[in-house]
Structure formats: C-alpha cells, structure tokens
Amino acid sequence: MEYSEVLINIRKIIRSINLESKRIEKGYGISIPQYLCLNFLSSNENYRATAKAIGAHLNLNPSTVSGIISRLESKGYLAKLPNAFDKRSTYIYLTAIGDKIVQSIPDLMHEKLTKKLKLLSDKDLNELQSSLTLLIRFMEVEDVDASPIITPGENIIEK
Numbered sequence: 001m002e003y004s005e006v007l008i009n010i011r012k013i014i015r016s017i018n019l020e021s022k023r024i025e026k027g028y029g030i031s032i033p034q035y036l037c038l039n040f041l042s043s044n045e046n047y048r049a050t051a052k053a054i055g056a057h058l059n060l061n062p063s064t065v066s067g068i069i070s071r072l073e074s075k076g077y078l079a080k081l082p083n084a085f086d087k088r089s090t091y092i093y094l095t096a097i098g099d100k101i102v103q104s105i106p107d108l109m110h111e112k113l114t115k116k117l118k119l120l121s122d123k124d125l126n127e128l129q130s131s132l133t134l135l136i137r138f139m140e141v142e143d144v145d146a147s148p149i150i151t152p153g154e155n156i157i158e159k
Contacts, residue, residue: 010135020109028105030072033058037068038077038102041094048091077101 021032028035040057041047049057055065069092072078077098083089094102117125136142 006135017109024105024108028101029075030077030101031068032108033060033064034068034072034077035102035105035108037065037072038094038098041078041092042099042102047094047099050089051092054092072098 024035025031030038036058037054040054041049051062051065051069054069055062058065060068069078069080073080077095079093079095080090081093083091117128120128
C-alpha cells in the first residue's frame, strides 16, 4: 500500500463532509450546525434549552451560537422566551415548523457513522482510535479543538 492511498482516503472523507454540507444547505435551506441546533432542541424535554447548553452540546463559542439562534429565529424555526422563574435568562424553544424541518432531513453522515462505530468490537474500535491518533500526530494537529459532530470546517462562522 502506498502512502498516497492514505492521503486519497483522507481527501475522500473531507470531500464527503463538504458535499453533505452543501446538499443539506441547498435542499433544506439550513447549515449543518443550524440543523444540529434544531435536532438538539428536538431531543430535549419540552423542546427547549439555554443558549449555553446548545453551545456546550455543539462545542461552539457563544458568539457562533448566538448567530445560529438568530438565523433560525428569523426563519421561524425556534423562539426565544424568558425563563418564567428567572427573568435574567432565556430559553430557546423549537417551533412546530422547526420540528418539521428536523424530521424532514435524513440521517447525517455523523449519525450513520455513530451507529456503525457502536457495532464495532472493542478491539476494532481501539485499533481505529490508535490509527487516527497516529494520523493526528503525523499531521501535528493534536491541539485543534474538535466536536464529536462532523461538520465542514473549524470554528464555524454562520453567514
């Protein structure tokens, strides 16, 4: 096996992530981080969360989360309402139209990958992790922050 095959496979992964992102944005009018925000709300009790909880789940900084929330609110996919018990805080609620868009989007690549990784034996999962750790060390990207959610690019900035 040549080293170029490894590089080609890495490129396939990156390209697939970028193509999926473009497909979702074109077909549904939202970015993958926006979808992940809506999906997070749909899985929460009462379809709500704080912006801080959304940011923690998506591993994004507060200003990026604020931009995502603003864009989704302007599309009517979510609503910001004050916390009835603490007027200083706000809850972000998924709207019916937001839930409808979440339900219409097929499983994303990271969701399919998660299901398949759960089927691996501990031995195979450890081997895969060891190989990826080696690759990360070779690429000298150990200090790059990353979320367990596959999205195109680092430090996602919403337009």
